[in-house]
Every structure is written in C-alpha cells, then in structure tokens.
Amino acid sequence: MALIVQKFGGTSVGDAERIRAVADHVARTRAAGNQVVVVVSAMGKFTDDLIRLADDVSPTRPPRELDMLLTAGERISMALVSMALEARGVRSASFTGSQAGIITDTGHTQAKILEMRPERIREALDNGLVPVVAGFQGISTEKDITTLGRGGSDVTAVALAAALKADSCEIYTDVTGVFSADPRVVSKARRLPKVSFDEMMEMAATGGRVLMLRSVEFARRHGVPLQVRSSFTWEPGTWIVEEDPTMEEAIVTAVTDDTSEAKITIDGVPDRPGIAAQLFRTLADAGVNVDMIVQNTGTNGLTAISFTVALTDLEKASTICGEVKEAIGATSVTTDDAIGRVSIIGAGMKSSPGVTALMFETLSSNGINIEMISTSSIRISCLVRAEKVADAVRFLHTAFGLDAA
C-alpha cells in the first residue's frame, strides 16, 4: 500500500463541480489500495477577493492580520473537499496548517517551515481516514497563524510528503505537466514524461511557471518524487525525480523564457576591490534579489556592472543604485525594462561540448542580439530584447531537436 500526497491548486478546486471531480479522483486513488493525504489551495480567485477587501478597509496590510484573513480560503476548500469525500463514502477529516503540525517562524506572509509534527495526520491515516490539509498555512512559534508565501501550498504538500515518508507527491494543476517550452509560446512543445530535480530547479528559476523553486528544492532535499498532473484530464503528467545515472541524458531538455525582469547598468565604476560587494550588499539588505550579473573591465580603470532584478523591484533597486553611484563615484545608472531572458536547460549539457556554440549561432543567425550571458553546469541563459524572446525560444526549441513530431 503506497502513501500518496495529492495537492490540488486553486483552479482544481475552483467551484463545487471541480471539488466533486477532485473527490472522485481521490476516491479512485483510495479504491486502488493507496493511502492518500490531500492538500488544497483556496478556491480559484477567492484569495484575490480577500485582498481586495483588505485594501478596501486599510491602506496598509498588517501582515499578521493579512495571514489570518487569507488562511480562511484554504479552510473553506478543505472543508468542502472533505465533505465531498464523505459524500462518496470515503471517511475524511480536514486539518488546518496548525492542526497538521506545520510549525513556522514568525515571518508573516512568507514564513519558513521550522518543524513538521504531523501526529494528527498520521493518526487519521492509521484510522483509515483521508486527511485533507490546508495548504499555504502554518502556525508560528508565537502561536500566530502564518502563510508560506507564493507557491506555499506546494511547499505544504512536499513537506508533508517528506515528514510522512510518502511514496510520492502529486501536484495537480490546470496544465498536463512540465513541457519542453511554454506551449503558449511554442506550439510544438512536448510534455516531458520525466525531468530531474536539477533541471526542474533551473527551469523554475528561469521562468518555468509550473512549480516554484522552493518546493522543488524541498522535494529534492528530502528525496520526495514529485509528479505534476492535470486535474482536468487526470492523464499521467511529468515526474520530477533524481537523475538516473544509468540512463543517457538528453543534452537539452527544455527552453524557458522570462520577461519579468529588468536590467540595471552602472557605468564608469572605479575598478577597485570591494566596489561590487558594496553595491550588492546594499541591494540585498534592502531585500532586492539580484539575478544575472555581468561586469566588464574597460581599459581606463573603469568598469561597467550590469545585473537583472525583478520588474517589481526595479524602482527600489534603481533608487539604491543612484545613491551607491554617488558614494562610489560612478558615472551613470541606466535601467532597461524591455529585456527578456531565454534559457536552455539539460542535465546532459555537462558532458556535451558545443551546446553554447549552437545556442549563440542559433540566436545570431536569426538576428537576435545577446546582451548578457549567464551559465550553470546544466543551463545557459541569454538576455535579449523582450520582443525577441518568443522568437528566440522557438528557434532554440527547433535547433535543439525538441519540436514534437
């Protein structure tokens, strides 16, 4: 008898009909002889409705109260899913994050899990029940309700799977799996039956929208096999698993795109040790995440530093850079929000020379200029004009032989 954690996102429990379909699927999984733990998000756009109400009563959003407010969403969906299971003769009980023993730090709206104490979930399983657990939420060491931030319900599912030593964790969503590129951009994108954790992490970090980096990291660290599947077609989806060293790896598995970043360039920076450190420390202290970084040393003892930040952080970052510019005596700060990143990812890249060359050739021969480059052992990313991103993804998808037949 396998133990499976099944997580259903907002669209999967969007209305009563979807909830009944979810209950049918859980009942089938149970009837096939498995133990099941269900994790749910809030219904559809309910969380957005709550945020709108909050904005309507308060210009600020006190974080503790925002968490208290938003966790109402999962409470509703979990109770409804549990009721729908009972209606199918599947004994069930719902549990809040607190009742499920998800202990977090006190970082309201983006709390980190400190400890899992899922005693009540284990007990429910032992008693033959299907526990339905609220995703996205926990209880802090101060006994206040917390939320886990974006993608938090996936984190709940993976953390529960790890703590319960589940055989797998299935993430149900409105797409049928992980694709070789965004199907809205590349019509010939293929669903991947299997992706390694390393690849999935690179994809999540470079614009893959199916899973958040955090839950993939968590799953990998605890060795939880993940599967991404559709709650609309219920067909088998994509497994995210440890690399299998006995199998030959595809050189390139997927092409991702990301237009949610902007570029900042500081020109005329004195080429002294510690200057870059000062800049990026100041940005980090202000909570700005910096992504790609490139530094070019000129011949006159001055360098240019370029880096990317999330579009949402652009204003804050550019203000900080202006201040740093004065302090270090740089020439100018320029920002560019019309850039995009295209990346190729593949575990086989490590042992295959020539991948970088083919990527650059493909882009240049199609008239796409590369503005910045960054690489890891299994990824190459190029910064290009935003309006060229979709073309770049399509050309690379074809060039690396990923197009579906």
Next chain:
Amino acid sequence: MALIVQKFGGTSVGDAERIRAVADHVARTRAAGNQVVVVVSAMGKFTDDLIRLADDVSPTRPPRELDMLLTAGERISMALVSMALEARGVRSASFTGSQAGIITDTGHTQAKILEMRPERIREALDNGLVPVVAGFQGISTEKDITTLGRGGSDVTAVALAAALKADSCEIYTDVTGVFSADPRVVSKARRLPKVSFDEMMEMAATGGRVLMLRSVEFARRHGVPLQVRSSFTWEPGTWIVEEDPTMEEAIVTAVTDDTSEAKITIDGVPDRPGIAAQLFRTLADAGVNVDMIVQNTGTNGLTAISFTVALTDLEKASTICGEVKEAIGATSVTTDDAIGRVSIIGAGMKSSPGVTALMFETLSSNGINIEMISTSSIRISCLVRAEKVADAVRFLHTAFGLDAA
C-alpha cells in the same frame, strides 16, 4: 477605565464600508478612555453562501467539516476589522475562538462552552491592544473546531465579558434596541430603555427576535450588564440588567408574538398515571422540544393532550405521536400548523392581579378565540389562530397602555 465588550453582528460588518464604520466607533470608545474587546460575526450573508456550497458538494453536512467551513466567515471579518482599526492608529490583533481560549464540548454545530481561558486576550489588553475575537466558534476538548449554534456570537461576547469581568457587553445589531412589541407588527411600539433579565428571557422564549435565550441566560448567570444597540445610528439602545427592587415596575413591559410553532393534539388518551410521561420522554429522546402543554380530563376516563412544537420538528413529532398513540391505545393524533402565540411579559405582573382577566377580555371582545394558555410568574401566553396574531398583539399593546404617544 472601563472594559467594554462590543459585539458586531453580520449586518454590522456586512461590507467594507460597514467595517470602517465599526472601526470608527471602536476607536471612539477607545479614545473615550475605555478598554475594548471586539467580537464579530461573519459578514452579512457569507455563512449562507458557504452552506450553499456545502450542499452543492455533499447531500449530508458532516458536522465537523461544516464547523470547519463556517468558521472561515468570522476569520475573514475579524481580520478585516483588526486591519481597519490599525488603519486608524488603534493597535489591534485578531484571535480565533481557539486562540481566545474558548473551550467547548465536542457537540459540533451546537457546542457548549466548557471553559474560558482568555489568557491571550488579557495579555493583548495589558499591552494596549484591542483584541478582535471571532464569535460563534471554539475549540473542543478533542482539539477540533466547533461552532456554538444559532446566536453563538452573542454567547461568545457574553462569555468573554464574564471571563474578563468586563463592565458591560454591548450587542450591536441592525435595530436600535428592544421594543415593547415587534415594530413591524405594532407601529406604536416603543423602544425600552431598560429591561430586566427575567423579562428579556421570557421575551426571547416567546418570539422576541433581538437576543437569543441562551446569551441572556448566560449574561444573567454571570451578572454581565448587556446593552442592545444599533451599529447604524449608534444611538443608546436598551440595557438588560438585574431588576432594581427599589423601582416601581411596569405591569406589562412588552407583547411578543411567535408563529414558528405548531400544535399537536392526542385525543382519547386513557387517563392513567405515566401516560403523559411516556409521551414526552419519547419526544425528548428524539430531540423534540415541547413548549406549551395542556391536558384536559374528560368525564369518560379519557383525556386529550395538546402541546406545541417548533414547525421544523412537526413532522418528526407527529410520527412519534402516531407510534405512541398505538402503544397507549389513544384514539387520534391531529396536527395544526396555523396557530400562533401571543404573550404579555412584565416583571410587575407578579404583584398585580387582574392582568390575566384584562388579557382574556381584550382578546375575546375583539373576537379572538384562545385555544391554549400557559403562564409563568411574569408572562401569560395565549395560543390563537395564526392569522389573528398580529391583531392580538396590537389590541394587547393598546390595552396595556404601551402605545407610544
């Protein structure tokens, strides 16, 4: 510095605008030098929406899950009220029933409070915060979320006021207080500045819709002065207090009406000891509450037993009576759902003879036939045809000098 518990019902927190108005009022109460604990119900018709969703996913309503579902409502309103207070510079924190230490039995959907442990509420008050507590909910001895049944938010407010030794408990609603009769029935009904607990309990038990019997009983037992007020006009409302023996009491304070009951008559019952006991024990065991009871002994050794039950219990009660009829050899069971009850209530009635006579004369001289009578020391109730109830209330209101000038 007084400590005041202010409870706001569903219409009082019905939308963002109402919530802002509530926050304004709490801020004013605070600025006047009082400590305030706020208790809130779910917003407007939100609970009804949730019940509709539940019915849509499950033909039954598993009680534990129904409680989990419904408590989301107060969680939303309490977080929003707390945010609105913070927006006015009033430091605040919201607390679930569980966090407020409201410990109940395991009777889901109508749990009884076993113990109050409001340590976190006290601590919040000591720290200068306005605690906002979810009404209607608690946590059971099994650590499951429970709800307190109809009128449960009032019970939460009164129980908190008692446990915190508050100076008063203000129940805010969409009416301006307790009236000498239902203003929709009697246009000349007057708002009562003061009502005794005894009178209020009789009013609640005989159709007064402002407060539920349970919260009044609770307030009386713990000596919590209650005030019913409007959250729309904010004008002073009605105080419900211990009787003041030094004041002369009005003979009749209010006239109430109730058309939510039905009458059952069992005819030809052998006049033997224990027969009535057997009937009412069977009904009680089935959870049917019996209200007025009349037994007439005939001359032939047979009696007729009539009693009233809630309309919602009529079907169940009449089935039981059919079975009991066979068992005891009675002649027939008849039911009548077109009856209504009109009651006069007044603490001064105890020492005033002639009240009963005036009530009967008023009804009979206006052609209203009395079908059953029941009395307590401060109340007289008459069962009449349902269609005569409104007239009966108006005639009695005038006859006992209650009409506003």
